[in-house]
Amino acid sequence: MCGIVGLFLKDKTMEPQLGALLSNMLITMTDRGPDSAGIAIYGNELPGQTKLTVQSDQPEMDFPALEADLSAHLGCAVSMHVKSTHAVLAVPSGLSGPARAALASLRPAVRVMGRGDTLEIYKEVGLPKDVASRFEIATMSGTHGIGHTRMATESAVTTMGAHPFNTGDDQCLVHNGSLSNHNSLRRKLRREGMHIETENDTEVGAAYLTWRMQNGATLGEALESSLTDLDGFFTFVVGTKDGFGVVRDPIACKPAVMAETDQYVAFGSEYRALVDLPGIETARVWEPEPATVYFWTHDMPPHSSSKAA
Amino acid sequence: MQTIDLQETGLRDLNQTLHAQSETTNQTAWEILNPKGAHAIACGLDAPIEVTVKGSTGYYCGGMNKQATINIHGSAGPGVAENMMSGTVIIEGDASQYAGATGNGGLLVIKGNASSRCGIAMKGIDIVVHGNIGHMSAFMAQSGNLVVCGDAGDALGDSLYEARLFVRGSVKSLGADCIQKEMRPEHLALLADLLERAGCDAKPEEFTRYGSARKLYHFNIDNAY
Numbered sequence: 341m342c343g344i345v346g347l348f349l350k351d352k353t354m355e356p357q358l359g360a361l362l363s364n365m366l367i368t369m370t371d372r373g374p375d376s377a378g379i380a381i382y383g384n385e386l387p388g389q390t391k392l393t394v395q396s397d398q399p400e401m402d403f404p405a406l407e408a409d410l411s412a413h414l415g416c417a418v419s420m421h422v423k424s425t426h427a428v429l430a431v432p433s434g435l436s437g438p439a440r441a442a443l444a445s446l447r448p449a450v451r452v453m454g455r456g457d458t459l460e461i462y463k464e465v466g467l468p469k470d471v472a473s474r475f476e477i478a479t480m481s482g483t484h485g486i487g488h489t490r491m492a493t494e495s496a497v498t499t500m501g502a503h504p505f506n507t508g509d510d511q512c513l514v515h516n517g518s519l520s521n522h523n524s525l526r527r528k529l530r531r532e533g534m535h536i537e538t539e540n541d542t543e544v545g546a547a548y549l550t551w552r553m554q555n556g557a558t559l560g561e562a563l564e565s566s567l568t569d570l571d572g573f574f575t576f577v578v579g580t581k582d583g584f585g586v587v588r589d590p591i592a593c594k595p596a597v598m599a600e601t602d603q604y605v606a607f608g609s610e611y612r613a614l615v616d617l618p619g620i621e622t623a624r625v626w627e628p629e630p631a632t633v634y635f636w637t638h639d640m641p642p643h644s645s646s647k648a649a
Numbered sequence: 650m651q652t653i654d655l656q657e658t659g660l661r662d663l664n665q666t667l668h669a670q671s672e673t674t675n676q677t678a679w680e681i682l683n684p685k686g687a688h689a690i691a692c693g694l695d696a697p698i699e700v701t702v703k704g705s706t707g708y709y710c711g712g713m714n715k716q717a718t719i720n721i722h723g724s725a726g727p728g729v730a731e732n733m734m735s736g737t738v739i740i741e742g743d744a745s746q747y748a749g750a751t752g753n754g755g756l757l758v759i760k761g762n763a764s765s766r767c768g769i770a771m772k773g774i775d776i777v778v779h780g781n782i783g784h785m786s787a788f789m790a791q792s793g794n795l796v797v798c799g800d801a802g803d804a805l806g807d808s809l810y811e812a813r814l815f816v817r818g819s820v821k822s823l824g825a826d827c828i829q830k831e832m833r834p835e836h837l838a839l840l841a842d843l844l845e846r847a848g849c850d851a852k853p854e855e856f857t858r859y860g861s862a863r864k865l866y867h868f869n870i871d872n873a874y
Binding site: 614 | 705726727
């Protein structure tokens, strides 16, 4: 089943409430999937720096000297903010690649959850309310964010099997559904040099989008071609640095409801997820059409492009 | 008028209270406040009562209904009036996927649009949609009537049995074994009655009838491997 939510703020005065609103939306979706939960928040940008969100199953061992070790290894200032099993490392722009490589040797057990200028990803096994409180999501401010609560069907219940999946700098994906051709697609993408860690179907979907974009496609084009190349059921919500998008497969079994006001665009697997948003009574509420890519950014008017199934 | 606020009363208590109403109850009018998309509101009713839900509902509102009239003053989530036996369900807003699925009887009125798979496997229910319907509607529909005042999406009436489909607007595509059929006087009379009961002022003459070509559900040796 799985539950997914997304919130894209148009009204800057709401930004301090982003984490609280998004956590509540996700907690409402708990009974769609209690295995694991995750939230991606697009927060503040640190001038000249980029962020890596990392995770460790043994944070008390891995994190204490990591800031100093990484700083010495890279020969530049690194700052670190630890939250439970996760830490956000801020490194100079352009050094996220070397920092990732350094992490692999300095702390082999540390996994990278996400990277980007504003993106932070927090995900763990457990209920949305526990995951949200563990990472203090409700206190987080931001421009937009997406969340997921998982009912595992295609792979084990682990941190790495939880959503959102990072698909590239400041890009991430949550998925409700199941992909049927993920094994063959994983083999193909690995032959193309893509790094895929788990047996999870959504990770393959995320790697597919990354691969398409590495080969010149825009995110919108990658989402459109996913309608042809991915077999199975999916409602995807994707986050980018300045926007978020929604696409459903042509059959569109997996539920999706959207709401838009002058203040925000919101997505929920069910209307229940949206009922506590301000002004929902007068919001425009609708279901996204099948096989149609929707996109909102702060710079462009909302648009959608449909593709014949 | 009895009022139940779902902010104060649990869903199970609400449904048990409604189930406790008999054919001869004097408490015939019920109002439900703060539905907030909750699942299975007013499911399994079996009494001639009138229930008004003030807001939008989640999965399966009015499912398995017998006798009751349920008004939803909002939009309805997936599976509204699923397997309805008799009575009436009226939705002021839109309905999500598989509205009226497998319905045996009664009348389902959707004043907004219905999403995909409206009337899938319907078995005698009448469904009147004032707006449009999504793809795969009336898939394997067995009997009953589906009336659409707007447009229909892809694959209307795929693998249709004996349900009658009436569409006023365009049909994006017809499903396997679904064909356009002539509108005879008895169909115009049937449609006039359904439209009137559904509070719709569309004219029967504006509709096109679709039904089964009956080539798919009989055994045909040419289809065997």
